[in-house]
Amino acid sequence: MIHSSSRPAHIRIIGLPQQDGRDDDLLATSRKDCPIPCPASGESSMNLARKARRMAEKSAVKARSHGHQAAGPVAGDPPAQTLRLVLDTYTKARHPRETLDLITPMLTRWPKSPSLLGVAGAILLQMQDAAAAIFMLEQATLYGPNEALNWSNLGVAYKQQKRLAEAEAALQRAIAINPKEIDPLYNLGNVYLEKRQFKQALQQFLLVLDLDENHADALNNVGTALLHGNHNLQAAESFRLAIKARPDFHMAMVNRANALAAAHCHEDAIAAGEQALASRYDFVMDRFLCYQKAQICDWSAFDHFRSLPVNAPDGPPAPPFNALTFEDNPANQLERSRAFSAHAMLKPAPTPPQPAPAGDGRIRIGYLSSDIYDHATMHLFAGVLREHDRSKVEIHLFSYGPDMDCPIRRSAKKMVEHFHDIQELTDDAAIAAIRQQNIDILVEMKGFTQGSRAHLLGAGLAPVQVAWLGYPGSMGHASVHYAIADHIVLPVEQRHTFDENIVWLAGSYQSNDDQRPIVTDKGSRRHHGLPENGFVFCSFNSSYKITPREFDIWMRLLAQTPDSVLWLLRSNPVAERNLRREAEKRGIAAQRLVFAGKAHHHEYLGRLRHADLFLDSFAVNAHTTCSDALWAGLPVLTMAGQQFCARVGASLLHAAGLPELATTSEADYEALALELAHDRGRLTALRERLAANRLDCDLFNTKRFTAKLEAAFAAMQSRQQQGLPPADLDLA
Template sequence: MAPRHSGLWVSRGNAEMALDQPQPAAASYEQACQCDPGNADAWVGRSRALFKLGEDEQALDCLEKGVALDDKPPFLAELMRYRQKQARWDDLPALWARVLAQLDEHNAYSMAFPMLAHPGATGADLLRSARACMAAERAKLPRPLPARPKPPEPVPAPAAGRPLRVGYLSGDLRDHAVSYLLVGVFEAHDRSAFRVIGIDACAKAVSDTPMRRRVLAAFDESIALGRCTPEEAASRIRALRLDVLIDLMGATGDGQAGVPLLRPAPLQVTWLGFPGTSGMDEIDYILADRHVAPPGSEGEFSECIVRLPDTFQPNDSQRAISPAVPTRASQGLPESGFVFCCHNNTYKVLPGMFDIWMHLLHRVPGSVLWLVNDGEHVWANLRAQAARRGIDGGRLVFAERCAYGDYLARYRLADLFLDTLPFNAGTTASDALWAGLPVLTQTGRSFAGRMAASLLHAVGLPELVTQTADEYEALALRLATHAQELAALRQRLNQQGRASALFDTARLTRHLEQALLTMCQRQQQGLPPQGFDVPALPAA
């Protein structure tokens, strides 16, 4: 009826993307671009489909065209994220300034995650961004929104009555970092006091892997939301008659991240999947610790802060490392020479930290920097950036993606893990520590920038937490040039690390359970949510 109507082609592409069909979606958006080259939504939609298809270079070019036509904040945030992802750093400072200046204007949910890697954003900025995102998301939902549900029945002490019904909402109950961290907690819950319910929010088909089977087997019951509206998802969760819903997605959620806005449970908690505030008034608590949410940071969160005593991050003490450690030569690393390592995603690697890393390569002869291979264009851009700083691009080595156990074993080839800022390593840091590789971090100004500090304190290596860029560079240089000092740190990590609080799954689970009981007891007493610190169990 209207084959030259650009907006209709965009709508078709949006529908195909919602059905996880990026190939036809890309074709639909391309038609929209041909019908009206001035349609910014068509160019941005096409870029999103191409990113899904792995055509990153072409996708970024389309995104640039879309932003040139309409520089609204969500488009700018996407451009920032994908320039960082591809290490295309020209004009980044100007882009960062534009994003920060428009933080409160016509915000969208898609901005929340990219903002974690914005080097100029404080914790207060991230709260403003999250609140604006949630306001836009809330406006899409039916009116009036549901009131806070009443508890399904009085919540007695577990020994005297029924177990608390705790639901875990996640789109990552599969081979994903969230499951690698949490599966041991699901298994370790005290079944006399808690009934553990999995709520699978993944809308795509998921492979039947050993991790997927282990996660699902750890739940007392589970449901799969599949492709449903937030209203349908909330209704199905409400039917579970939960006492507490723990949202493990936040702004990483694909399609169901706004479900807590509909209040399907009487108490709602955010944890782990998104390292920061949700910006939702409907979420009562965030699980944190004294490092990621230090006293005085309450103004950075829309939730009440519950501080776990050791660390915010759970870990599975059963994660297996492949017994065969590859050779350095097989990974493209030199047989001798110091190996600095950072296996964080490339979007976390920013020019300021890269400058420090290049200083280190210059001052440590024969050293290399071992990074993740995020594609040919990415490593070409990073090598070009190294060359601009007077470093041979060949001293940057790129690790291919591989099976999880092999990836852990590979850390044993490196000498020192260099963390990123403002978005620290989370799971990646605990992976390195589990494999016996010391991690050096600099503390940032937000939850996401303080994660590695939490892990290093919990594993017993607080001296590897620095406060300034100068301290970070000086300590990295010292460790790279004083072999005995680094060897002593590594020995401590290998002797004590796995017995530390960071990897004590049962201990963290007991602390988590105490937190949940306290939340529910407050509610049953008619008290509003209020932050508190969970008392530490005696050391083993």
């Protein structure tokens, strides 16, 4: 998670001369950095602000009733010595409330003082009472419209209240008054970040850096804006400069580690994360480091992971996805999901969505994803969009990912009736945009994977909300009403490891596209560094899924199968070096590990024909990669574990008609792999059966799968329309 820096309100007495070279812009504290408690008494800050106004009005009325002018109120600011008293009190006070108590009676005499109103507003903002701050600062800007600082603080207060258009206008007013004042420029950049207008935010922060090249917060937020534009290495450099400007800037250290990870510079990300962890212990960063080490196959992370609690004893929880590869424990994974969802999900809206039934009787389905481009999810999902029965369902696709001009995205736009690009919308605007479409069933397809905005579901986007395909586990939150599964990937005895109501489909929970083309690889095995006649084991899983458990077995298979090799995906060069070294530790020559580079999807499918047997990983199985192999005609060997993501391979093999390749123990997995490597006839028979059944099996018949999915949607919709709560639905 990337964090932007927020700057707090500033305190300045307008027109007060400075003494001893001291800057009277006293930095308050922000909610993120060092929260200051709210007033201890039962009287709210807003009440104090209104009380001051009432006292002034009563004073004037009383004076008029006695037939003479009141000693107050007086227009304008108090004398300089009075203002100096306010500043001195603020400087020495243990709590901002002391200064507010001093100012409140002063406002009976000077109720239109821009300085007093501005200071009171800034203090209220500091005390996290944005509503009361706005009450004061709006008056301050009314009576002193040319003071940039009050407009700037008003903009910050509006932002805290999510009144972003008013915040933008107030800050632009401050900048118009004084274009060289840093705070309004910086705060306007933060408003643009909040509005997800990242290019405009970047421009604002660069203006700040023109005035102060060592402005650490602006450097940090330049990195944040760059990262949202997928300029990961440039973002990492900006975070580095922020740390250089402020060596103890923990937030920037965390951000730099995340940016380097996003750029797949895992070794550098680990070094940056260790710097952040040395600066301040952070459970989320500790878990991040485990995951980054898994990415480079540094298996020392597994021992350390086992020493960590399931969740942080205090502080924010770590993303659940990063824990999946370290243990096959569905109960622990559910506990992590619950903690993360409780922290991340938005609060439910006051009024839940209740769209009227569609006039044409169709179910309005909304799919929510960031992966509507050349992404693994779309290779599985595109066929469903094509095969949906438009007489039964009206399809909306909500995309918050990059607007890439690629064939699969262009095709998706044509296959749906309504395509909504919500990438640049704020959370509130995205919620409004989705609700405006009167969606009956909203299908969330990212879960806790990178770049997700699944937290929107907490607000309530549709009467029925469903998790499917994106995250291999429970979301652990009441706002997600259903999860789609099958009886292999989620057996009834594991039902308790999901908080959602389960919809069990016949066959597999996973969709596929039975029109994916395969480009025949015309090269020889030798072209790919493979032996022409030796047995080729392969595993094109991501490197983080490979653990010592399966790797030990793979090395024993190589040792017992002469001239064989293990063909792996080249995830990153550090993982490649580490895996070769681990092979040598186990007595296997490093060159018997062959690494394949990335290829275009259809060419990658064609390349798979050179392998003999796909070996699956354990705690996190191959998902799309398993379907890819089976679609290309390559048998897959898996071991069914306990948690959802450790049973995906078994689900897909049963649906493909090869259930015997789904073993249930490491011993059976190893024995069967060895048998198949030494019995070409048996392996050939498996290939032939896979080829014969491919287009009619449950896994690859897209039209049949889509009909089952639509039946599931109809069952969910029926319960909702009858006023019944969500419940388990066994449609198998």
